Amino acid sequence: MYPIKFSNLYYEKIWGGRKLEDYRTNLPKGNIGESWEIACHKNGMSIISNGKYKGKALIEIIKEYKNLIVGDKIYIDKFTDRDFPLLIKIINSNENLSVQVHPNDKYAHRVENDNGKVEAWYIIDCEEGAEIIVGTTGCTKEEFKRSCTEGTVEGCMNKIAVKPGELFLIEPGLLHSIGKGILLAEIQQNSDITYRVYDYHRGRELHIDKALDVVNFNGGTKSLCINNDLVIQNHMNSEKFNIDIYNIKGSYSETSDKDKFFVFTCVEGKGKISFVDEGLRKFIDISILESFLIPAYLGEYILIGDMKLIKSHVF
Incomplete structure (x- = not known):
């Protein structure tokens, strides 16, 4: 076992841009809105980019190595892409995204034959004055429905100014949108279900x-403060995933968990990860915006450098 990296899966979006060129040299042409970093979904399957598994799809190595990759509490005998619990993205909004909402598991399983969606946003960079939409200003369901018909949805939306380093939890039923001029990491439940209610007249x-079936008009969220003086912060515990923030200055050693895999996403700086594979000490470079998967049975690993990492995992 070794820390696994993946090729970027790029998606052109009507609201996308070219911000990722500040960090990468492999951006395709077009307005790129999403880069799927680690994905095991029918709409995007990650391909391994390093080591002896290079070129294999994520679902292939899970089926080959089973719980050694995803963990004893996650693997099931008939594992499919839908059973992988996380989807990691980098999002670049050159324009406003649609105002939208996601269903919970119960509704999504019944109506879409897919998973519901809980997601979290970590603001990596943003333009001055950039905003997100989270929840409403207190309108009723009837008022909101009327605003959809009349094209006045924006007047019902709760807007929040953002800055780099903030973290937000977006639960099912919460109306939300990413405003223009934002680069963020999105950690989410493995789903691609979105219900748009307003799209800025883009057709x-x-x-x-x-x-309207799934909106929670009492929902809201707030920024979760990050203390950069702490090496590790257990920062977000939701029903579907947990997020820890690692501030590495020097080195930090820990051991994988045989019950589950970890995903790390570098949001500041750079460094390396050291591990032992087949009896040899090895190192893998970590660059900003890169994500990598720690297999459940990897063992000890050491994070080295000057970098901030988001660690995502379930239960």
Whole structure:
């Protein structure tokens, strides 16, 4: 076992841009809105980019090595792409995303034959004055439905100014949108279900009836403060995943968990990860915006450098 890195899966979006060129040299042409960093979904499957598994799909090595990759509490005999619990993205919004909402598992399983979606946003960079939408200003369901018909949805939305280093939890039923001029890491439940209610007159399909089925008009969120003086912060515990923030200055050693895998995403700086494979001490470089998977049975590893990492894991 070794820390596994993946090729970027790029998606052009009507609201995307070219911000990722500040960090990478492999960006394809077009307005790139999303880079799927670690994905095991019917709409995007990660391909390994390092080591002896290079070129293999994530689902292939899970089926080959089973719990050694994902962990004793995650692997099941008939493991499919839907059973992988996390999807990690980098999002670049050159324009506002649609105002949207995600269903919970119960609704998504029944209506979409897919998972529901909980997600978290870590703001990596943003333009001055950049905002996100989270929840409403207190409107009723009837007022909101009328605003969808009249095109006045923006007046019902709760807007929050953001800055780099902030972390937000977006739960199912919460109306939300990423405003223009933001680069963020998105850690989410493994799903690609979105119901749009307003799209800034861009002509794309809206899903108002389904959205009204799942919207929670009492929902909200707030920024979770990050203390950069702490090496590790257990920062977010949700029903579907946990997030820890690692501030590495020098080195930090820990051991993998045989019950589950970990995913790390570098959001500041750079460094290396050291581990032992087949009796030899090895090192893998870590660059900003890179994600890598720690297999459940990897064993001890050492994070080395000057960098900030998001660690994502379940239970």
